[in-house]
Amino acid sequence: MSIRVEPAGAAADGGPSDGRPAETLFCDRCGAEAGHGDHSACTVARRLEPPRYCGSCARRLVVQVTPTGWTATCSRHGTLAN
Amino acid sequence: MTAPTVVSGTDADAGAGDGILAQARRQVLESGLGLTQAQILAVLQLPDEALTDLLQLAHDVRMRWCGPEVEVEGIVSLKTGGCPEDCHFCSQSGTFDSPVRAAWLDIPSLVEAARATAATGATEFCIVAAVRGPDERLMEQVRQGVAAIRAAVEINIACSLGMLTQAQVDELAAMGVHRYNHNLETARSHFTNVVTTHSWEERFETCEMVRAAGMELCCGAIVGVGETVEQRAELAGELAALDPDEVPLNFLNPRPGTPFGDYPVVGARDALRTIAAFRLAMPRTILRYAGGREITLGDLDTAGLLGGINAVMVGNYLTTLGRPVSDDLTMLADLKMPIKSLQATL
Numbered sequence: 298m299s300i301r302v303e304p305a306g307a308a309a310d311g312g313p314s315d316g317r318p319a320e321t322l323f324c325d326r327c328g329a330e331a332g333h334g335d336h337s338a339c340t341v342a343r344r345l346e347p348p349r350y351c352g353s354c355a356r357r358l359v360v361q362v363t364p365t366g367w368t369a370t371c372s373r374h375g376t377l378a379n
Numbered sequence: 380m381t382a383p384t385v386v387s388g389t390d391a392d393a394g395a396g397d398g399i400l401a402q403a404r405r406q407v408l409e410s411g412l413g414l415t416q417a418q419i420l421a422v423l424q425l426p427d428e429a430l431t432d433l434l435q436l437a438h439d440v441r442m443r444w445c446g447p448e449v450e451v452e453g454i455v456s457l458k459t460g461g462c463p464e465d466c467h468f469c470s471q472s473g474t475f476d477s478p479v480r481a482a483w484l485d486i487p488s489l490v491e492a493a494r495a496t497a498a499t500g501a502t503e504f505c506i507v508a509a510v511r512g513p514d515e516r517l518m519e520q521v522r523q524g525v526a527a528i529r530a531a532v533e534i535n536i537a538c539s540l541g542m543l544t545q546a547q548v549d550e551l552a553a554m555g556v557h558r559y560n561h562n563l564e565t566a567r568s569h570f571t572n573v574v575t576t577h578s579w580e581e582r583f584e585t586c587e588m589v590r591a592a593g594m595e596l597c598c599g600a601i602v603g604v605g606e607t608v609e610q611r612a613e614l615a616g617e618l619a620a621l622d623p624d625e626v627p628l629n630f631l632n633p634r635p636g637t638p639f640g641d642y643p644v645v646g647a648r649d650a651l652r653t654i655a656a657f658r659l660a661m662p663r664t665i666l667r668y669a670g671g672r673e674i675t676l677g678d679l680d681t682a683g684l685l686g687g688i689n690a691v692m693v694g695n696y697l698t699t700l701g702r703p704v705s706d707d708l709t710m711l712a713d714l715k716m717p718i719k720s721l722q723a724t725l
């Protein structure tokens with residue numbers, strides 16, 4: 298499970314900036330549109346991987362893995378942590 | 380620099396089938412002498428029907444020459460991604476179209492990672508950076524990080540910072556870094572198919588300097604990077620000749636965007652045969668489960684601990700996640716394998 302711990306500043310594109318999870322439009326493992334194609338392999342892989350792409354804008358995330366968790370930051374949509 | 384001489388052995392040394400197991404029992408279990416390269420190859424070529432006997436022998440060797448204790452380690456990435464090297468299995472190389480972006484860990488977070496690792500009962504904490512070798516910025520971060528951890532957490536500190544200069548080796552030793560990781564990765568004859576930006580010999584040179592400076596040497600490998608079974612035997616022979624204190628054994632976890640991203644995962648039986656072969660090549664080393672065991676072995680990872688492994692990496696890896704720590708600790712407790720720092724005992 299991941300939680301949004303630190304929203305980015307006011308989103309210029311009208312996206313959420315209040316800490317609410319943004320709408321998931323993109324697969325957070327491969328960055329492709331979530332509604333298109335088969336992402337079942339991504340879902341399986343994600344059990345042993347942190348997210349790599351922002352689900353809201355598909356930007357690549359800056360990810361820090363630690364022994365017991367991870368954080369993943371989108372420059373526009375803020376930081377997720379497990 | 381003197382590269383290790385691998386004792387190749389002869390076909391007559393190697394034997395086959397039951398022959399090699401009987402030889403290994405006499406030579407490794409009873410006398411503590413590791414297998415030659417030809418003998419390692421014979422072990423790697425054993426049929427599946429011999430696997431149970433092979434694993435039992437490797438376990439007996441581990442118990443006889445190392446004991447039941449298991450060394451537990453945690454790792455963290457101090458500097459992630461953006462590496463100028465091109466190791467074809469690595470998602471942290473900046474030369475491929477990998478989704479891993481560059482990131483630096485701050486010192487308080489590094490100390491917290493060491494504290495969380497120590498809380499699992501682990502005795503070893505390894506600070507890793509994705510670099511060719513440390514520059515002054517990284518060395519300064521390591522200086523501060525090692526000092527901060529030593530002031531706050533009771534745990535052995537290891538580092539893995541790529542290829543070192545003699546001055547950097549000396550400074551790390553003086554800081555109290557007790558073990559340094561630098562893997563040979565793959566067989567010398569296969570290396571240029573895996574890495575083109577530096578040489579096997581450069582890696583070997585750092586390993587030699589580390590040991591000469593009095594730090595323990597942790598030098599391992601990644602299996603499943605396109606090597607033949609002969610090259611896998613060569614790799615085990617090269618590691619045995621180098622004789623590191625610890626050998627971390629990684630299995631390829633194919634990473635998106637890397638040249639090896641579509642390579643197959645090593646099969647569980649092959650992985651177990653490899654573990655046993657490495658143990659029979661190096662009866663006294665700390666043989667550690669490192670990355671990739673989750674996808675290679677799944678629930679069969681207990682079999683590795685009963686087939687030669689005597690050290691585990693717990694928690695997450697550098698860019699991927701591991702099993703829950705509690706699962707591994709429960710597994711060790713169920714196997715009646717106590718956690719202990721092993722460097723002084725083998």
Ligand code: SF4
Binds near residue numbers: 462469470
């Ligand atoms: S040197 Fe290390 S971090 Fe850099 S590409 Fe090779 S394995 Fe990855």
Ligand SMILES: [Zn+2]
Binds near residue numbers: 326
């Ligand atoms: Zn996907």
Ligand SMILES: [Zn+2]
Binds near residue numbers: 355356372374375
């Ligand atoms: Zn975003």
